[in-house]
Amino acid sequence: MKISVITLFPQMFESVFNYSIIKRAVDKQLLEISFTNIRDFGIGKHKLVDDTPYGGGSGMVLRVDVIHKAIENTKDKKLEKSEQKIILLTPHGKKFEQKKAVGLSRLKHLIILCGHYEGFDQRILKYVDEEISVGDFILTGGEIPAMLLIDSVARLTKDVIKRDSRENExxxxxxxxxxxxxxxxxxxxxxxxxxxxxxxxxxxxxxxxxxxxxxxxxxxxxxxxxxx
The missing domain is CATH 1.10.1270.20 (tRNA(m1g37)methyltransferase, domain 2)
Incomplete structure:
Protein backbone atom coordinates (compact mmCIF):
# COMPACT_ATOMS: atom_id res chain seq x y z
CA MET A 1 0.00 0.00 0.00
CA LYS A 2 1.10 3.54 -0.71
CA ILE A 3 0.08 6.55 1.40
CA SER A 4 0.74 10.04 0.08
CA VAL A 5 0.39 13.19 2.18
CA ILE A 6 -0.17 16.59 0.58
CA THR A 7 0.98 19.19 3.09
CA LEU A 8 2.74 22.51 3.61
CA PHE A 9 4.88 20.94 6.34
CA PRO A 10 6.27 17.52 5.30
CA GLN A 11 9.07 17.88 7.86
CA MET A 12 6.51 17.49 10.66
CA PHE A 13 6.18 13.79 9.78
CA GLU A 14 9.86 12.86 9.86
CA SER A 15 10.20 11.91 13.52
CA VAL A 16 6.80 10.21 13.68
CA PHE A 17 7.43 7.69 10.91
CA ASN A 18 11.09 6.98 11.64
CA TYR A 19 10.26 4.72 14.58
CA SER A 20 8.22 1.72 15.64
CA ILE A 21 5.82 -0.37 13.57
CA ILE A 22 5.38 2.02 10.65
CA LYS A 23 9.14 2.30 10.09
CA ARG A 24 9.47 -1.49 10.11
CA ALA A 25 6.62 -1.74 7.60
CA VAL A 26 8.34 0.78 5.32
CA ASP A 27 11.70 -0.99 5.68
CA LYS A 28 10.06 -4.31 4.72
CA GLN A 29 8.38 -2.61 1.74
CA LEU A 30 4.93 -3.48 3.06
CA LEU A 31 4.13 0.21 3.08
CA GLU A 32 5.28 3.25 1.13
CA ILE A 33 4.81 6.78 2.48
CA SER A 34 5.49 9.86 0.36
CA PHE A 35 4.96 13.59 0.75
CA THR A 36 3.91 16.29 -1.68
CA ASN A 37 4.86 19.81 -0.60
CA ILE A 38 2.07 22.22 -1.52
CA ARG A 39 4.63 25.03 -1.69
CA ASP A 40 6.21 23.40 -4.76
CA PHE A 41 3.08 24.34 -6.72
CA GLY A 42 2.82 27.89 -5.42
CA ILE A 43 2.27 30.93 -7.64
CA GLY A 44 5.10 33.21 -8.76
CA LYS A 45 8.64 33.56 -7.48
CA HIS A 46 7.40 33.67 -3.89
CA LYS A 47 5.46 30.40 -4.32
CA LEU A 48 2.22 31.79 -2.89
CA VAL A 49 -0.26 29.09 -1.88
CA ASP A 50 -3.02 31.15 -0.25
CA ASP A 51 -4.79 34.49 -0.41
CA THR A 52 -7.32 36.63 1.45
CA PRO A 53 -10.95 35.43 1.38
CA TYR A 54 -13.49 37.03 -0.94
CA GLY A 55 -16.19 38.83 1.04
CA GLY A 56 -13.82 39.53 3.90
CA GLY A 57 -12.99 37.53 6.98
CA SER A 58 -9.98 36.54 9.04
CA GLY A 59 -7.10 34.35 7.97
CA MET A 60 -5.82 33.14 4.64
CA VAL A 61 -7.45 30.59 2.34
CA LEU A 62 -5.56 27.93 0.37
CA ARG A 63 -5.96 28.45 -3.38
CA VAL A 64 -7.87 25.92 -5.49
CA ASP A 65 -5.46 26.14 -8.45
CA VAL A 66 -2.44 25.38 -6.26
CA ILE A 67 -4.09 22.46 -4.45
CA HIS A 68 -5.47 20.99 -7.67
CA LYS A 69 -1.98 20.88 -9.19
CA ALA A 70 -0.62 19.21 -6.06
CA ILE A 71 -3.37 16.57 -6.17
CA GLU A 72 -2.85 15.82 -9.87
CA ASN A 73 0.88 15.51 -9.31
CA THR A 74 0.33 13.04 -6.46
CA LYS A 75 -2.28 10.79 -8.07
CA ASP A 76 -1.19 7.50 -9.61
CA LYS A 77 -2.56 7.69 -13.14
CA LYS A 78 -2.15 3.93 -13.62
CA LEU A 79 -4.65 3.02 -10.89
CA GLU A 80 -8.40 2.65 -11.24
CA LYS A 81 -10.55 5.12 -9.29
CA SER A 82 -11.67 2.31 -6.96
CA GLU A 83 -8.04 1.58 -6.03
CA GLN A 84 -7.18 5.14 -5.01
CA LYS A 85 -8.90 7.65 -2.77
CA ILE A 86 -8.27 11.31 -1.95
CA ILE A 87 -9.19 12.27 1.61
CA LEU A 88 -9.56 15.86 2.79
CA LEU A 89 -9.10 16.30 6.55
CA THR A 90 -11.61 18.88 7.75
CA PRO A 91 -13.98 19.52 10.70
CA HIS A 92 -16.82 19.29 8.16
CA GLY A 93 -16.07 15.63 7.46
CA LYS A 94 -17.61 12.45 8.73
CA LYS A 95 -16.04 11.32 12.00
CA PHE A 96 -13.20 8.83 11.53
CA GLU A 97 -13.86 5.40 13.04
CA GLN A 98 -12.29 1.94 12.93
CA LYS A 99 -14.67 0.75 10.22
CA LYS A 100 -13.43 3.52 7.93
CA ALA A 101 -9.80 2.64 8.73
CA VAL A 102 -10.44 -0.95 7.64
CA GLY A 103 -11.93 0.22 4.36
CA LEU A 104 -9.07 2.62 3.62
CA SER A 105 -6.48 -0.07 4.38
CA ARG A 106 -7.74 -2.07 1.38
CA LEU A 107 -6.80 0.65 -1.10
CA LYS A 108 -3.64 0.54 -3.19
CA HIS A 109 -3.10 4.29 -2.84
CA LEU A 110 -4.43 6.62 -0.15
CA ILE A 111 -3.91 10.37 -0.62
CA ILE A 112 -4.39 12.61 2.41
CA LEU A 113 -4.81 16.35 1.94
CA CYS A 114 -3.84 18.49 4.95
CA GLY A 115 -5.18 22.00 5.33
CA HIS A 116 -3.69 24.93 7.20
CA TYR A 117 -4.42 28.58 7.90
CA GLU A 118 -8.14 29.47 7.63
CA GLY A 119 -8.95 26.55 5.35
CA PHE A 120 -9.50 25.63 1.71
CA ASP A 121 -11.21 27.35 -1.19
CA GLN A 122 -14.58 25.55 -1.38
CA ARG A 123 -13.94 24.57 -5.00
CA ILE A 124 -11.25 22.14 -3.85
CA LEU A 125 -14.02 19.72 -2.84
CA LYS A 126 -14.53 18.93 -6.52
CA TYR A 127 -11.16 17.19 -6.57
CA VAL A 128 -11.42 15.03 -3.44
CA ASP A 129 -13.37 11.84 -2.81
CA GLU A 130 -14.27 12.23 0.84
CA GLU A 131 -14.01 14.58 3.82
CA ILE A 132 -12.97 13.10 7.18
CA SER A 133 -12.85 14.60 10.67
CA VAL A 134 -10.94 13.10 13.60
CA GLY A 135 -13.14 14.77 16.21
CA ASP A 136 -15.10 17.80 17.33
CA PHE A 137 -12.19 20.04 18.21
CA ILE A 138 -10.01 22.63 16.46
CA LEU A 139 -6.35 22.20 15.45
CA THR A 140 -3.92 24.47 13.64
CA GLY A 141 -3.69 22.18 10.64
CA GLY A 142 -4.36 18.74 9.20
CA GLU A 143 -0.91 17.28 9.83
CA ILE A 144 -1.59 15.77 13.27
CA PRO A 145 -4.93 14.27 12.15
CA ALA A 146 -3.07 12.84 9.14
CA MET A 147 -0.57 11.14 11.45
CA LEU A 148 -3.44 9.62 13.40
CA LEU A 149 -5.16 8.39 10.26
CA ILE A 150 -1.96 6.94 8.80
CA ASP A 151 -1.13 5.04 11.99
CA SER A 152 -4.65 3.62 12.17
CA VAL A 153 -4.72 2.56 8.51
CA ALA A 154 -1.11 1.37 8.19
CA ARG A 155 -1.35 -1.13 11.04
CA LEU A 156 -4.27 -2.80 9.23
CA THR A 157 -2.27 -3.27 6.05
CA LYS A 158 -1.49 -6.91 5.26
CA ASP A 159 1.42 -8.37 7.26
CA VAL A 160 2.22 -5.13 9.13
CA ILE A 161 0.81 -6.54 12.40
CA LYS A 162 -0.02 -10.16 13.18
CA ARG A 163 -3.66 -10.95 12.53
CA ASP A 164 -4.35 -12.37 16.01
CA SER A 165 -3.00 -9.18 17.62
CA ARG A 166 -5.45 -7.05 15.63
CA GLU A 167 -8.42 -9.30 16.38
CA ASN A 168 -7.95 -8.94 20.16
CA GLU A 169 -7.99 -5.14 20.12
Whole structure:
Protein backbone atom coordinates (compact mmCIF):
# COMPACT_ATOMS: atom_id res chain seq x y z
CA MET A 1 0.00 0.00 0.00
CA LYS A 2 1.10 3.54 -0.71
CA ILE A 3 0.08 6.55 1.40
CA SER A 4 0.74 10.04 0.08
CA VAL A 5 0.39 13.19 2.18
CA ILE A 6 -0.17 16.59 0.58
CA THR A 7 0.98 19.19 3.09
CA LEU A 8 2.74 22.51 3.61
CA PHE A 9 4.88 20.94 6.34
CA PRO A 10 6.27 17.52 5.30
CA GLN A 11 9.07 17.88 7.86
CA MET A 12 6.51 17.49 10.66
CA PHE A 13 6.18 13.79 9.78
CA GLU A 14 9.86 12.86 9.86
CA SER A 15 10.20 11.91 13.52
CA VAL A 16 6.80 10.21 13.68
CA PHE A 17 7.43 7.69 10.91
CA ASN A 18 11.09 6.98 11.64
CA TYR A 19 10.26 4.72 14.58
CA SER A 20 8.22 1.72 15.64
CA ILE A 21 5.82 -0.37 13.57
CA ILE A 22 5.38 2.02 10.65
CA LYS A 23 9.14 2.30 10.09
CA ARG A 24 9.47 -1.49 10.11
CA ALA A 25 6.62 -1.74 7.60
CA VAL A 26 8.34 0.78 5.32
CA ASP A 27 11.70 -0.99 5.68
CA LYS A 28 10.06 -4.31 4.72
CA GLN A 29 8.38 -2.61 1.74
CA LEU A 30 4.93 -3.48 3.06
CA LEU A 31 4.13 0.21 3.08
CA GLU A 32 5.28 3.25 1.13
CA ILE A 33 4.81 6.78 2.48
CA SER A 34 5.49 9.86 0.36
CA PHE A 35 4.96 13.59 0.75
CA THR A 36 3.91 16.29 -1.68
CA ASN A 37 4.86 19.81 -0.60
CA ILE A 38 2.07 22.22 -1.52
CA ARG A 39 4.63 25.03 -1.69
CA ASP A 40 6.21 23.40 -4.76
CA PHE A 41 3.08 24.34 -6.72
CA GLY A 42 2.82 27.89 -5.42
CA ILE A 43 2.27 30.93 -7.64
CA GLY A 44 5.10 33.21 -8.76
CA LYS A 45 8.64 33.56 -7.48
CA HIS A 46 7.40 33.67 -3.89
CA LYS A 47 5.46 30.40 -4.32
CA LEU A 48 2.22 31.79 -2.89
CA VAL A 49 -0.26 29.09 -1.88
CA ASP A 50 -3.02 31.15 -0.25
CA ASP A 51 -4.79 34.49 -0.41
CA THR A 52 -7.32 36.63 1.45
CA PRO A 53 -10.95 35.43 1.38
CA TYR A 54 -13.49 37.03 -0.94
CA GLY A 55 -16.19 38.83 1.04
CA GLY A 56 -13.82 39.53 3.90
CA GLY A 57 -12.99 37.53 6.98
CA SER A 58 -9.98 36.54 9.04
CA GLY A 59 -7.10 34.35 7.97
CA MET A 60 -5.82 33.14 4.64
CA VAL A 61 -7.45 30.59 2.34
CA LEU A 62 -5.56 27.93 0.37
CA ARG A 63 -5.96 28.45 -3.38
CA VAL A 64 -7.87 25.92 -5.49
CA ASP A 65 -5.46 26.14 -8.45
CA VAL A 66 -2.44 25.38 -6.26
CA ILE A 67 -4.09 22.46 -4.45
CA HIS A 68 -5.47 20.99 -7.67
CA LYS A 69 -1.98 20.88 -9.19
CA ALA A 70 -0.62 19.21 -6.06
CA ILE A 71 -3.37 16.57 -6.17
CA GLU A 72 -2.85 15.82 -9.87
CA ASN A 73 0.88 15.51 -9.31
CA THR A 74 0.33 13.04 -6.46
CA LYS A 75 -2.28 10.79 -8.07
CA ASP A 76 -1.19 7.50 -9.61
CA LYS A 77 -2.56 7.69 -13.14
CA LYS A 78 -2.15 3.93 -13.62
CA LEU A 79 -4.65 3.02 -10.89
CA GLU A 80 -8.40 2.65 -11.24
CA LYS A 81 -10.55 5.12 -9.29
CA SER A 82 -11.67 2.31 -6.96
CA GLU A 83 -8.04 1.58 -6.03
CA GLN A 84 -7.18 5.14 -5.01
CA LYS A 85 -8.90 7.65 -2.77
CA ILE A 86 -8.27 11.31 -1.95
CA ILE A 87 -9.19 12.27 1.61
CA LEU A 88 -9.56 15.86 2.79
CA LEU A 89 -9.10 16.30 6.55
CA THR A 90 -11.61 18.88 7.75
CA PRO A 91 -13.98 19.52 10.70
CA HIS A 92 -16.82 19.29 8.16
CA GLY A 93 -16.07 15.63 7.46
CA LYS A 94 -17.61 12.45 8.73
CA LYS A 95 -16.04 11.32 12.00
CA PHE A 96 -13.20 8.83 11.53
CA GLU A 97 -13.86 5.40 13.04
CA GLN A 98 -12.29 1.94 12.93
CA LYS A 99 -14.67 0.75 10.22
CA LYS A 100 -13.43 3.52 7.93
CA ALA A 101 -9.80 2.64 8.73
CA VAL A 102 -10.44 -0.95 7.64
CA GLY A 103 -11.93 0.22 4.36
CA LEU A 104 -9.07 2.62 3.62
CA SER A 105 -6.48 -0.07 4.38
CA ARG A 106 -7.74 -2.07 1.38
CA LEU A 107 -6.80 0.65 -1.10
CA LYS A 108 -3.64 0.54 -3.19
CA HIS A 109 -3.10 4.29 -2.84
CA LEU A 110 -4.43 6.62 -0.15
CA ILE A 111 -3.91 10.37 -0.62
CA ILE A 112 -4.39 12.61 2.41
CA LEU A 113 -4.81 16.35 1.94
CA CYS A 114 -3.84 18.49 4.95
CA GLY A 115 -5.18 22.00 5.33
CA HIS A 116 -3.69 24.93 7.20
CA TYR A 117 -4.42 28.58 7.90
CA GLU A 118 -8.14 29.47 7.63
CA GLY A 119 -8.95 26.55 5.35
CA PHE A 120 -9.50 25.63 1.71
CA ASP A 121 -11.21 27.35 -1.19
CA GLN A 122 -14.58 25.55 -1.38
CA ARG A 123 -13.94 24.57 -5.00
CA ILE A 124 -11.25 22.14 -3.85
CA LEU A 125 -14.02 19.72 -2.84
CA LYS A 126 -14.53 18.93 -6.52
CA TYR A 127 -11.16 17.19 -6.57
CA VAL A 128 -11.42 15.03 -3.44
CA ASP A 129 -13.37 11.84 -2.81
CA GLU A 130 -14.27 12.23 0.84
CA GLU A 131 -14.01 14.58 3.82
CA ILE A 132 -12.97 13.10 7.18
CA SER A 133 -12.85 14.60 10.67
CA VAL A 134 -10.94 13.10 13.60
CA GLY A 135 -13.14 14.77 16.21
CA ASP A 136 -15.10 17.80 17.33
CA PHE A 137 -12.19 20.04 18.21
CA ILE A 138 -10.01 22.63 16.46
CA LEU A 139 -6.35 22.20 15.45
CA THR A 140 -3.92 24.47 13.64
CA GLY A 141 -3.69 22.18 10.64
CA GLY A 142 -4.36 18.74 9.20
CA GLU A 143 -0.91 17.28 9.83
CA ILE A 144 -1.59 15.77 13.27
CA PRO A 145 -4.93 14.27 12.15
CA ALA A 146 -3.07 12.84 9.14
CA MET A 147 -0.57 11.14 11.45
CA LEU A 148 -3.44 9.62 13.40
CA LEU A 149 -5.16 8.39 10.26
CA ILE A 150 -1.96 6.94 8.80
CA ASP A 151 -1.13 5.04 11.99
CA SER A 152 -4.65 3.62 12.17
CA VAL A 153 -4.72 2.56 8.51
CA ALA A 154 -1.11 1.37 8.19
CA ARG A 155 -1.35 -1.13 11.04
CA LEU A 156 -4.27 -2.80 9.23
CA THR A 157 -2.27 -3.27 6.05
CA LYS A 158 -1.49 -6.91 5.26
CA ASP A 159 1.42 -8.37 7.26
CA VAL A 160 2.22 -5.13 9.13
CA ILE A 161 0.81 -6.54 12.40
CA LYS A 162 -0.02 -10.16 13.18
CA ARG A 163 -3.66 -10.95 12.53
CA ASP A 164 -4.35 -12.37 16.01
CA SER A 165 -3.00 -9.18 17.62
CA ARG A 166 -5.45 -7.05 15.63
CA GLU A 167 -8.42 -9.30 16.38
CA ASN A 168 -7.95 -8.94 20.16
CA GLU A 169 -7.99 -5.14 20.12
CA UNK A 170 -10.74 -2.67 20.95
CA UNK A 171 -13.35 -1.83 18.32
CA UNK A 172 -15.46 -2.25 16.35
CA UNK A 173 -17.38 -4.36 18.89
CA UNK A 174 -16.15 -3.71 22.44
CA UNK A 175 -13.36 -2.01 24.34
CA UNK A 176 -10.47 -4.32 25.13
CA UNK A 177 -10.23 -6.37 28.32
CA UNK A 178 -7.65 -5.45 31.05
CA UNK A 179 -4.03 -6.59 30.75
CA UNK A 180 -1.60 -7.67 33.48
CA UNK A 181 2.08 -8.65 33.63
CA UNK A 182 4.78 -9.10 36.31
CA UNK A 183 4.98 -8.52 39.22
CA UNK A 184 2.12 -10.78 40.25
CA UNK A 185 1.48 -8.60 43.32
CA UNK A 186 2.16 -4.88 43.70
CA UNK A 187 1.30 -2.70 46.71
CA UNK A 188 -1.53 -4.98 47.75
CA UNK A 189 -3.03 -5.46 44.28
CA UNK A 190 -2.96 -8.95 42.82
CA UNK A 191 -3.28 -10.20 39.27
CA UNK A 192 -6.74 -11.86 38.93
CA UNK A 193 -6.39 -15.56 39.78
CA UNK A 194 -8.26 -16.63 36.66
CA UNK A 195 -5.33 -15.41 34.54
CA UNK A 196 -2.96 -17.67 36.47
CA UNK A 197 -5.20 -20.74 36.30
CA UNK A 198 -4.08 -22.05 32.91
CA UNK A 199 -7.74 -22.71 32.03
CA UNK A 200 -7.85 -21.10 28.60
CA UNK A 201 -11.58 -21.54 28.10
CA UNK A 202 -12.36 -19.77 31.39
CA UNK A 203 -9.78 -17.07 30.67
CA UNK A 204 -11.38 -16.40 27.29
CA UNK A 205 -14.80 -16.18 28.96
CA UNK A 206 -13.43 -13.79 31.62
CA UNK A 207 -11.91 -11.53 28.98
CA UNK A 208 -15.15 -11.40 27.04
CA UNK A 209 -17.20 -10.58 30.15
CA UNK A 210 -14.78 -7.84 31.26
CA UNK A 211 -14.71 -6.39 27.77
CA UNK A 212 -18.49 -6.07 27.81
CA UNK A 213 -18.58 -4.56 31.32
CA UNK A 214 -15.89 -1.98 30.51
CA UNK A 215 -17.66 -0.99 27.31
CA UNK A 216 -20.98 -0.66 29.11
CA UNK A 217 -19.40 1.57 31.76
CA UNK A 218 -17.13 3.76 29.61
CA UNK A 219 -18.61 3.70 26.10
CA UNK A 220 -22.27 2.64 26.21
CA UNK A 221 -22.72 4.33 22.83
CA UNK A 222 -20.78 1.47 21.24
CA UNK A 223 -23.27 -1.05 22.60
CA UNK A 224 -26.19 0.92 21.22
CA UNK A 225 -24.55 0.83 17.78
CA UNK A 226 -24.48 -2.97 17.98
CA UNK A 227 -28.08 -3.17 19.21
CA UNK A 228 -27.19 -4.38 22.73
Missing amino acids: SFPNFLEYPHYTKPQAYKGEEVPQILLSGNHAEIKKWKKELSYKITKKLRPDLLSKKGW
